[in-house]
Amino acid sequence: MRINTKVFGEIEIIEEKIIHFPSGIIGFPGLTDFALVHDEEKGIGAIHWLQSIQEPGFAMPVMDPLLVKPDYNPEVDDELLKPIGDLEPEELLVMVTVTVPGDIKQMSVNLKGPIIVNASKRKACQVIVDGGGYAVKFPVYEILNAKKAGE
Secondary structure: EEEEEEHHHHHOOOOHHHHEEOOOOOOOOOOOOOEEOOOOOOOOOEEHHHHHHHOOOOEEEEOOOHHHOOOOOOOOOHHHHHHOOOOOOHHHHEEEEEEEEOHHOEEEEEEOOOOEEEOOOOOOEOOOOOOOOOOOOOOOOHHHHHHHHHO
């Protein structure tokens, strides 16, 4: 299928690659089908996009939290993961949303609300991690710059 997106213009989405969120995502419960895409001109870097299939104007930047917090390992109640099926470690994909405000130096990720994907079933959910160990706005600009510089 082809969709006309705000971020990438017209793109081809392979139906077998669509990730279904049975309960939608936080703040957007009606958006349940997404494709994970990246900017081909920039290559497969740190930031990818969850592109809504239902609302082509909506795409959310996401990234692997281990790139900015190598010890990231939130505890998630198994009950919250039931809608996406049994998870095998090799089929588990964890992403966090990225916020890029006008001042890019204030860029942050939400470690409190990770997106958990069951890659084999192409189902996902966004959960809220209990406890105070993870920030909603974890600053990442300096970390990503250091990685880019090879530090």
